Amino acid sequence: MQTKFIFVTGGVLSGLGKGVTAASIGNILKSHGFKIWMQKFDQYLNIDAGTLNPEEHGEVFVLDDGSETDLDLGHYERFIDTSLDKTSSVMSGQIYQAILEKERSGKYLGKTIQMIPHVTDEVKSRIFKAAVDSKCDVLITEIGGTIGDYEGTHFVEAIRQMKHDVGEDNVLYVHVGFLPYLGASQELKGRPMQFSVHDLQAMGIQPDVLICRSDHPVKPSMVKKIALFTGVEEEAVIPLETVNTIYKVPLILEKYHLDQIVSRKLKLKLKNQSNKEWSKFIQKIDTSPKKTIKIGLVGKYMAMKDTYFSVTESLKIAAIWQNVKLELGWIDAEQLEKSSKQEIAKIMKEYDAICVPGGFGSRGIEGKILAIEYARKHKIPFLGLCYGMQLATIEFTRNVANLKSANTTEINPKTPHPVIHIMPDQEKKMLEHNYGGSMRLGAYPCKLNKKSKTYQCYKKESIFERHRHRYEFNNQYREILEQKGLVIAGTSPDNHLVEIIELKNHPFFIATQFHPEFKSRPLSPHPLFVEFVKTALKN
Ligand code: GLN
Helix, strand or coil, X not given: CCCEEEEEEECCCCCCCHHHHHHHHHHHHHHCCCCXXXXXXXXXXXXXXXXXXXXXXXXCEECCCCCEECCHHHHHHHHHCCCCCHHHEEEHHHHHHHHHHHHHCCCCCCCCCCHHHHHHHHHHHHHHHHHHHHCCCEEEEEECCCCCCHHHHHHHHHHHHHHHHHCHHHEEEEEEEECCEECCCCEECCHHHHHHHHHHHHCCCCCCEEEEEECCCCCHXXXXXXXXXXXXXXXXXXXXXXXXXXXXXXXXHHHCCHHHHHHHHHCCCCCCCCCHHXXXXXXXXXXXXXXXXXXXXXECCCCCHHHHHHHHHHHHHHHHHCCEEEEEEEEEHHHHHCCCHHHHHHHHCCCCEEEECCCCCCCCHHHHHHHHHHHHHCCCCXXXXXXXXXXXXXXXXXXXXXXXXXXXXXXXCCCCEEEEECXXXXXXXXXXXXXXXXXXXXXXXXXXXXCCHHHHHHCCCEEEEEEEECCEECHHHHHHHHHCCEEEEEECCCCCCEEEEEECCCCCEEEECCCHHHHCECCECCHHHHHHHHHHHHC
16 A cells, blocks of 8 residues: 655644654554655654653654654653654754765765755655654654744655655645633633644645644634635544643544545545544543552652653553552652651652653762661562662662662772672664664563562563663662562563562562663553552552
């Protein structure tokens, strides 16, 4: 079948949920039996999201192949329940790097290198590569940023050319904009949306579908007006009011027959529709839960909660399937550091379970260690993720094995007890593997200890989980810590790397060197999050 291309642009404002909209289109088309692949273009001159500050951009989402990407890729994977790869994340830096490398090696045969065709061709080659490599029926490409951004023009021009290259019937443009509400006159305003479509038209693109995001109900008269001013069919002007959960978006778009519109415009024959599983998940959201659990996330990026996006989504998804109401509480690690034992107890007592997610650097880590100590001693279900696992190891070494100066060499390179450190052979391997980066990135196999609680969660011996870290558990401390009761619940298949630790005689104390949150999806919730929430509920 000829690949169909859907391009999603945004207008008026950023942060409208363009990624969720794109992912929802994928979700709907997948439910019609099509093979979907998704891709995001970002304007930044960075090569990937690995170096972006989480406090500014939110979480770095990691794929199986180790690509460090924008958090929208997390939406894509959760909505289309498919593991993506490096073809799915393209930043301007990659485009220019490729062009400059070709220029230096003489591949352009003396030609003048220009925005058109060289930059646009490089962009289009990424579109075609994603389509060919994934063998998808439909490729959905989201253009980051907002139409009119100076930095995004090469992407817009490239997707304009796509219609010319692959034909009218194979390309669909979806534009997501916003209808602001004026309190004084109590009305929605369509003008900014119209202007952003005009900007798009000035760049040669006539959108086929308009998604009108709004915080208030959109009247049919408004839809009519926007259709008239933009030349988009009335039926294809779809209001999308803010909802209590992003997971409802596919069903709302379906209600407005987006599947039919796409099918008609792209000449895609829809197959039997069965978004049954997804509807079942949504029904769960809508059934009022009987119980509430309160889970505390101990973090340091308190001003930017998107830093922990996949963690909070994994907890929410697990809670939805358990039919419990989840209250997420944020515990500021730095605040804990400054608190007395009594104050810490007062804060921690509020929660049914505690999660310490990943992180880097020294800020707040002693606070996280205090939270872990409390959870261990008071038998509060605890889930540690990456740094959370390393800090749990340090806490155990200091307070149970009594090696008070234990630390990670990330914080104190001279610590007498480096329970978390850099393994020289490991670092060398990573340097060879990751183009000079020394982080362990992407999916690695892990063998579970059959006697562990973790094994009971997964119910299988061999798992693959995604990593993003530099430091590892120091094998020199394995025996001492095991003697003191630490359970090594999972290792690399060669037994060299400790991947999971847990404690006996505790309702749930599991910490992983990897990030299970990157693999938890509405239709395949992660077993560790499910068991964690279940135990919190029992507590
Ligand atoms: N800072 C730790 C390391 O680099 C943990 C990283 C993380 O939590 N993602 O090993």
